[in-house]
Amino acid sequence: MAINKNHEFEELGGVKCAIVEKNASKERVAFLKDLLEINNFEVVVIPSPPPKVAPAPKPAATTDAVDQPQPQSESLPVAPETFTIGVTNLAFNPTNAIFGRLLRTKDGHIVTQAYWYQKEKVSHDEIPYYENKSLS
DSSP: OOOTTTTTTTEEEEEEEEEEEEEEEHHHHHHHHHHHHHTTOOEEEEEOOOOOOOOOOOOOOOOOOSOOOOOOOOOOOOOOEEEEESSTTOOHHHHHHHTOOOOOOOOOOOOOHHHHTSSSOOOOOOOOOOTOOOOO
């Protein structure tokens, strides 16, 4: 059981894992799996369960149309295929790994928050705010 929302555990495919991300797309899974495997983590990916959908309310019966059949062609929207990503190292926490500067890219750069969330294509090694002498 997780202490807080940022450090969740779950059994994925019969293996106890620290959850990296839930409801991730195929592209996101490929990105994170590659990044985590570069950093020597064993990654487990399983399909996320479909979201629970409440049944549609039935239309009220009217007395005007007694023998007219009601159209039943309403189709439910198809949920996108998503996945849950976990690592077998139970000490792993994505927030701590990013802000603790513990993850590296293929070319050796430190993984930044923007790179983790795929807002940047290349991770730029940033000087942490507490080491930046120009701000003093």
